[in-house]
Amino acid sequence: MSASRNNAEENRRRLLDGLQKTVYDVMSTMAWSEVSFVGMEEVSGFTLKGGVAGMIRMMGEHQGIIGFTTRQHVAGELVSRITGLAASDLENEDLLDGVAELANMIGGGMKSKADIGGVDLTPPLALVGQEFTAVWKTHLPTFVLTFMLEEDVFRVYASV
Amino acid sequence: MKLLTIDDSRTIRRVIAGIGSMLGFEVLEAENGSVGLRVLAERGDEIGLVLLDWNMPGMNGLEVLKAIKGDPRWMHIPVMMVTTEGEKDYIVQAIQAGASHYLTKPFSQEDMASRIMEALGMGGMA
Numbered sequence: 001m002s003a004s005r006n007n008a009e010e011n012r013r014r015l016l017d018g019l020q021k022t023v024y025d026v027m028s029t030m031a032w033s034e035v036s037f038v039g040m041e042e043v044s045g046f047t048l049k050g051g052v053a054g055m056i057r058m059m060g061e062h063q064g065i066i067g068f069t070t071r072q073h074v075a076g077e078l079v080s081r082i083t084g085l086a087a088s089d090l091e092n093e094d095l096l097d098g099v100a101e102l103a104n105m106i107g108g109g110m111k112s113k114a115d116i117g118g119v120d121l122t123p124p125l126a127l128v129g130q131e132f133t134a135v136w137k138t139h140l141p142t143f144v145l146t147f148m149l150e151e152d153v154f155r156v157y158a159s160v
Numbered sequence: 161m162k163l164l165t166i167d168d169s170r171t172i173r174r175v176i177a178g179i180g181s182m183l184g185f186e187v188l189e190a191e192n193g194s195v196g197l198r199v200l201a202e203r204g205d206e207i208g209l210v211l212l213d214w215n216m217p218g219m220n221g222l223e224v225l226k227a228i229k230g231d232p233r234w235m236h237i238p239v240m241m242v243t244t245e246g247e248k249d250y251i252v253q254a255i256q257a258g259a260s261h262y263l264t265k266p267f268s269q270e271d272m273a274s275r276i277m278e279a280l281g282m283g284g285m286a
Contacts, residue, residue, distance in 0.1 A: 030266040101171040108244020
């Protein structure tokens with residue numbers, strides 16, 4: 001196995017480890033959620049579907065994309081807990097901003113914890129809607145990390 | 161005494177405003193560096209602490225920090241960086257540019273409250 005391929009796999013491992021730890025930190029500290037990691041699997045392609053999604057691109061030496069999806073009521077509850085606003089009082093702009101900030105913290109935390117250098121992150125993207133499909137055409141392997149936030153599922157996708 | 165939070169995330173500004181209010185401070189908000197500097201120009205004598213994000217559109221946090229510390233009107237105001245950038249290089253840059261405290265996101269309410277009081281020279285949590 002070549003040295004460069006070893007490095008790439010080591011970097012991927014550090015990013016994924018960092019991602020798992022960061023999701024736990026974000027959910028447990030700012031959103032006061034009980035969070036547990038269910039498992040990780042490799043999937044074909046980076047596709048997000050559903051009620052709410054947040055994404056952030058990795059640029060620089062290490063290219064990739066990180067995203068998450070969850071149901072709208074779960075995202076609303078998370079943003080409510082983070083901001084202290086009742087979920088029923090959240091306007092669409094509050095939800096979008098909150099989801100974007102979640103993507104920002106998850107991406108930024110992963111980057112810091114992986115500490116591999118050469119990772120620049122774009123501003124985050126938030127999608128809120130009844131039905132959508134977001135696809136990122138990539139040749140990179142995609143991994144899905146599944147978490148349980150109390151009784152709800154929270155999936156994080158990483159093409160790195 | 162008031163706090164000034166400069167962050168493009170409305171969510172984070174709300175969190176900081178809530179914690180500041182809980183500690184008994186009014187929190188002024190700015191959504192980017194230019195607005196933050198304008199708030200300082202208008203109300204700098206009321207502000208005891210600036211909480212500053214790093215990654216923002218327009219001027220980034222480091223540029224805003226240098227502008228604050230380079231201006232004799234405001235250079236005495238302590239600045240706490242509040243950012244997702246947790247790597248050592250970023251922390252060193254911020255400290256060298258004059259930041260007095262550095263807190264990475266995500267943060268707990270207790271951590272933020274404690275850092276605010278420390279930055280204001282008021283010891284632990286109120």
